[in-house]
Amino acid sequence: xxxxxxxxxxxxxxxxxxxxxxxxxxxxxxxxxxxxxxxxxxxxxxxxxxxxxxxxxxxxxxxxxxxxxxxxxxxxxxxxxxxxxxxxxxxxxxxxxxxxxxxxxxxxxxxxxxxxxxxxxxxxxxxxxxxxxxxxxxxxxxxxxxxxxxxxxxxxxxxxxxxxxxxxxxxxxxxxxxxxxxxxxxxxxxxxxxxxxxxxxxxxxxxxxxxxxxxxxxxxxxxxxxxxxxxxxxxxxxxxxxxxxxxxxxxxxxxxxxxxxxxxxxxxxxxxxxxxxxxxxxxxxxxxxxxxxxxxxxxxxxxxxxxxxxxxxxxxxxxxxxxxxxxxxxxxxxxxxxxxxxxxxxxxxxxxxxxxxxxxxxxxxxxxxxxxxxxxxxxxxxxxxxxxxxxxxxxxxxxxxxxxxxxxxxxxxxxxxxxxxxxxxxxxxxxxxxxxxxxxxxxxxxxxxxxxxxxxxxxxxxxxxxxxxxxxxxxxxxxxxxxxxxxxxxxxxxxxxxxxxxxxxxxxxxxxxxxxxxxxxx
Amino acid sequence: xxxxxxxxxxxxxxxxxxxxxxxxxxxxxxxxxxxxxxxxxxxxxxxxxxxxxxxxxxxxxxxxxxxxxxxxxxxxxxxxxxxxxxxxxxxxxxxxxxxxxxxxxxxxxxxxxxxxxxxxxxxxxxx
Numbered sequence: 001x002x003x004x005x006x007x008x009x010x011x012x013x014x015x016x017x018x019x020x021x022x023x024x025x026x027x028x029x030x031x032x033x034x035x036x037x038x039x040x041x042x043x044x045x046x047x048x049x050x051x052x053x054x055x056x057x058x059x060x061x062x063x064x065x066x067x068x069x070x071x072x073x074x075x076x077x078x079x080x081x082x083x084x085x086x087x088x089x090x091x092x093x094x095x096x097x098x099x100x101x102x103x104x105x106x107x108x109x110x111x112x113x114x115x116x117x118x119x120x121x122x123x124x125x126x127x128x129x130x131x132x133x134x135x136x137x138x139x140x141x142x143x144x145x146x147x148x149x150x151x152x153x154x155x156x157x158x159x160x161x162x163x164x165x166x167x168x169x170x171x172x173x174x175x176x177x178x179x180x181x182x183x184x185x186x187x188x189x190x191x192x193x194x195x196x197x198x199x200x201x202x203x204x205x206x207x208x209x210x211x212x213x214x215x216x217x218x219x220x221x222x223x224x225x226x227x228x229x230x231x232x233x234x235x236x237x238x239x240x241x242x243x244x245x246x247x248x249x250x251x252x253x254x255x256x257x258x259x260x261x262x263x264x265x266x267x268x269x270x271x272x273x274x275x276x277x278x279x280x281x282x283x284x285x286x287x288x289x290x291x292x293x294x295x296x297x298x299x300x301x302x303x304x305x306x307x308x309x310x311x312x313x314x315x316x317x318x319x320x321x322x323x324x325x326x327x328x329x330x331x332x333x334x335x336x337x338x339x340x341x342x343x344x345x346x347x348x349x350x351x352x353x354x355x356x357x358x359x360x361x362x363x364x365x366x367x368x369x370x371x372x373x374x375x376x377x378x379x380x381x382x383x384x385x386x387x388x389x390x391x392x393x394x395x396x397x398x399x400x401x402x403x404x405x406x407x408x409x410x411x412x413x414x415x416x417x418x419x420x421x422x423x424x425x426x427x428x429x430x431x432x433x434x435x436x437x438x439x440x441x442x443x444x445x446x447x448x449x450x451x452x453x454x455x456x457x458x459x460x461x462x463x464x465x466x467x468x469x470x471x472x473x474x475x476x477x478x479x480x481x482x483x484x485x486x487x488x489x490x491x492x493x494x495x496x497x498x499x500x501x502x503x504x505x506x507x508x509x510x511x512x513x514x515x516x517x518x519x520x521x522x
Numbered sequence: 523x524x525x526x527x528x529x530x531x532x533x534x535x536x537x538x539x540x541x542x543x544x545x546x547x548x549x550x551x552x553x554x555x556x557x558x559x560x561x562x563x564x565x566x567x568x569x570x571x572x573x574x575x576x577x578x579x580x581x582x583x584x585x586x587x588x589x590x591x592x593x594x595x596x597x598x599x600x601x602x603x604x605x606x607x608x609x610x611x612x613x614x615x616x617x618x619x620x621x622x623x624x625x626x627x628x629x630x631x632x633x634x635x636x637x638x639x640x641x642x643x644x645x646x647x648x649x
Contacts, residue, residue: 303605307627311538314630320545343627
């Protein structure tokens with residue numbers, strides 16, 4: 001900067017003032033005492049559309065839309081010395097515009113009024129923007145009030161700063177009643193029916209609004225009724241002096257919640273019912289195991305007295321203690337047969353209970369099927385002989401099984417024994433063939449056959465088909481059921497085919513190798 | 523004629539087995555519990571032991587194991603007589619040291635022959 005000459009402003013004041021007037025963005029106009037224009041700066045030329053030469057000496061009144069306003073301004077200046085305010089100007093083309101005017105009386109160094117001067121600025125644009133803002137605000141206000149959602153603002157102290165009309169209707173308060181009130185105790189109950197502390201929740205929302213961006217909690221209407229509201233929460237800071245607020249927008253989800261709770265209740269009930277079922281299932285299974293253990297031990301106890309019955313009947317029949325007459329021999333013979341039959345029954349029940357309790361161990365070894373069939377048929381020969389039944393072993397030499405021989409023998413003895421028992425005349429045949437890793441063994445008889453309706457329940461317990469036959473042959477009703485269970489234990493299946501009146505064929509399909517379960521389940 | 527030790531707790535069975543075997547001329551010694559059997563076994567030489575498996579105190583399998591440890595019982599046949607009738611039971615009896623196995627209820631028509639099969643022919647009884 002150049003050194004400052006204290007005299008220069010005065011020396012150059014004329015030029016400086018001209019520069020100021022020329023350069024000012026604000027309109028500067030000066031008049032004489034008669035309000036005739038004496039100064040009209042370039043900004044005035046731009047604003048009003050007149051060239052300075054056109055208006056110098058002309059009354060300033062023509063620059064106003066309403067000349068009466070001019071008088072009002074002059075009166076103001078006369079009274080107050082200055083005038084500040086909005087005025088409505090008229091441009092050369094007749095259009096009007098609003099200006100913000102600061103006007104004053106001009107005085108000479110002696111204090112005499114020499115005229116008037118005014119500085120003004122066109123504020124039409126500013127007005128338009130303000131009006132637009134006001135309209136926009138009004139629209140947003142309408143939006144907020146017309147929204148079918150609760151819109152709420154509340155501060156860090158938990159006091160309500162704003163609640164839209166929908167929210168006021170929803171909760172049952174007027175704005176005057178609710179603004180400034182704490183949320184807890186008005187629209188928020190102190191705690192939820194679930195037990196959650198809502199006062200603490202409100203504090204936490206202010207501390208960590210991001211955690212509650214979407215939050216559901218219980219609210220309360222003026223009448224005390226509880227509602228569920230789904231809220232979106234966001235911290236806003238409009239005015240640092242007023243502090244942060246939470247803007248909460250909420251929707252009533254009471255109905256939804258009721259359905260949700262009902263569903264939860266139902267699903268709980270279902271889970272409960274399920275666990276009761278599982279429990280009773282377990283109880284049933286335990287009862288089943290106990291039943292099997294009970295039957296096993298009962299069967300054992302039953303055999304002990306049978307030992308005496310069979311033993312001493314046998315001794316008497318051998319006439320070891322002394323001779324018997326024919327009638328005594330006949331009757332003791334009945335006792336003997338009956339006790340052996342009873343023993344058979346007990347053995348089957350014992351076997352079944354062991355199988356059903358999973359307490360059977362298999363001892364598989366190599367078995368030549370034809371040899372086994374020979375043994376079985378030999379055991380049945382005494383029963384077949386009196387009726388002249390032919391027993392055939394058609395099992396090929398080469399079939400070898402790796403299976404439990406005791407159980408396998410039991411199966412064949414049961415099936416062939418049945419065949420012998422029910423066949424009055426003709427033959428009983430055991431045949432077999434091997435294919436891949438399995439073996440098909442068949443017991444074929446020329447007996448009475450089985451009525452078709454009875455076939456499906458033949459392998460069920462106590463389902464001996466013909467009651468007359470049952471009486472005659474004194475079966476236990478467990479034999480085929482036991483047979484099926486054993487075959488299944490050996491990894492196979494058993495089926496029957498029969499045409500009533502034309503014999504029956506029982507077929508056992510067995511794997512060549514019986515898999516032994518790695519662990520017993522009892 | 524053989525000296526037979528019968529280990530059995532049921533009086534009727536004792537009577538039945540004794541009657542059948544004594545009718546053949548064999549001599550029976552009775553132990554009614556497992557604990558009775560051991561001192562009795564120590565006393566004199568037997569030709570055969572008939573062993574019930576289900577006994578009130580020490581079971582027949584355990585008694586068999588203990589008898590097998592006595593030098594005098596190293597080669598005496600011990601035959602299990604029991605109403606356990608499953609294949610696994612036969613296996614357990616043989617593993618405990620039993621020579622053979624007769625299933626209860628005994629069949630009086632065949633019992634004597636079953637027992638005498640375990641005796642040398644010179645000791646078989648006669649009616």
